Amino acid sequence: xxxxxGLYGDRMTTSETDASAAPASAPSSRERLPLPAGVGxxxxxxxxxxxxxxxxxxxxxxxxxxAGGVSSVLVAGTTGEAxxxxxxxxxxxxxxxxxxxxxxPVIVGTGNPEAARGIELTAAVAAAGVGDAFLVLVPGDAEPxxxxxxxxxxxxxxxxxxxxYPAVSPPGVETAAVPALDVDGIKDSSxxxxxxxxxxxxxxxxYVGSPTQLAxxxxxxxxxxxxxxxxxxxxxxxxxxxxxxxxxxxxxxxHVQASADFPGYLKGIEPDxx
Numbered sequence: 001x002x003x004x005x006g007l008y009g010d011r012m013t014t015s016e017t018d019a020s021a022a023p024a025s026a027p028s029s030r031e032r033l034p035l036p037a038g039v040g041x042x043x044x045x046x047x048x049x050x051x052x053x054x055x056x057x058x059x060x061x062x063x064x065x066x067a068g069g070v071s072s073v074l075v076a077g078t079t080g081e082a083x084x085x086x087x088x089x090x091x092x093x094x095x096x097x098x099x100x101x102x103x104x105p106v107i108v109g110t111g112n113p114e115a116a117r118g119i120e121l122t123a124a125v126a127a128a129g130v131g132d133a134f135l136v137l138v139p140g141d142a143e144p145x146x147x148x149x150x151x152x153x154x155x156x157x158x159x160x161x162x163x164x165y166p167a168v169s170p171p172g173v174e175t176a177a178v179p180a181l182d183v184d185g186i187k188d189s190s191x192x193x194x195x196x197x198x199x200x201x202x203x204x205x206x207y208v209g210s211p212t213q214l215a216x217x218x219x220x221x222x223x224x225x226x227x228x229x230x231x232x233x234x235x236x237x238x239x240x241x242x243x244x245x246x247x248x249x250x251x252x253x254x255h256v257q258a259s260a261d262f263p264g265y266l267k268g269i270e271p272d273x274x
Contacts, residue, residue: 033105033132035159035184035205037223039237040072040107041065041230042079042209044266045093053089059096061231064271066101068234071224073097076109077135078168078189079228079263087124094130106130107161107226111137113169115147123154133159135187135226137169144173145181152182161207165189178204187226196222211255214240215248229254231266233274 046057189209239247
């Protein structure tokens, strides 16, 4: 089992944990947008030199990615260094991005490798009434079907996407079990095209997390992609999603560079400057 320290949500305060103990029922103060299709950005989080969240700089990056054509924004995912973000940080970032981009769905990462923390995070953010959907990591210490039933209650009516990322939270969830989960879709960051095929054939709403799969995923029935690389190469990501194999090949090299310095590489380059 992977422990949460250094991965996800390890800065929840006592008051935030208490506030998340019960399922949320507070409605959002803004219209909730439908789940997106196409290429979304797994947004980086910008920080000040003192280590606090730089909301303005993070929103600026979201706006630049939207100008590059992305169809959604994922806040507080793996790329957004969720392990450094409190509940308040998630709420502040989501609120600011939604205000800046009112027509683009904003998904909030509320997962954790430990099931109890993921449920707490989801309930706490839901209570604030922000976000168009929650992305919740498959935990390493719970049976997925039962876990997502609890997440659904904690989400208070907000759509839920499962998040399969075994590199962070092994073992993830078997493809055969995904259609029975009480979720509205899944982000699959395994990079496995065999998994993609199985999920699409099972009728699951799939968002790929690997930029190496875009040309196949878009053409073969995936709902979309939520990508770190869309921070720096949104136009190439969109082209590859549309079947442009030259763009897909170019993304291979950018992917290798970004993986070697993650997430620093993504923060140091403006969208479409690669």
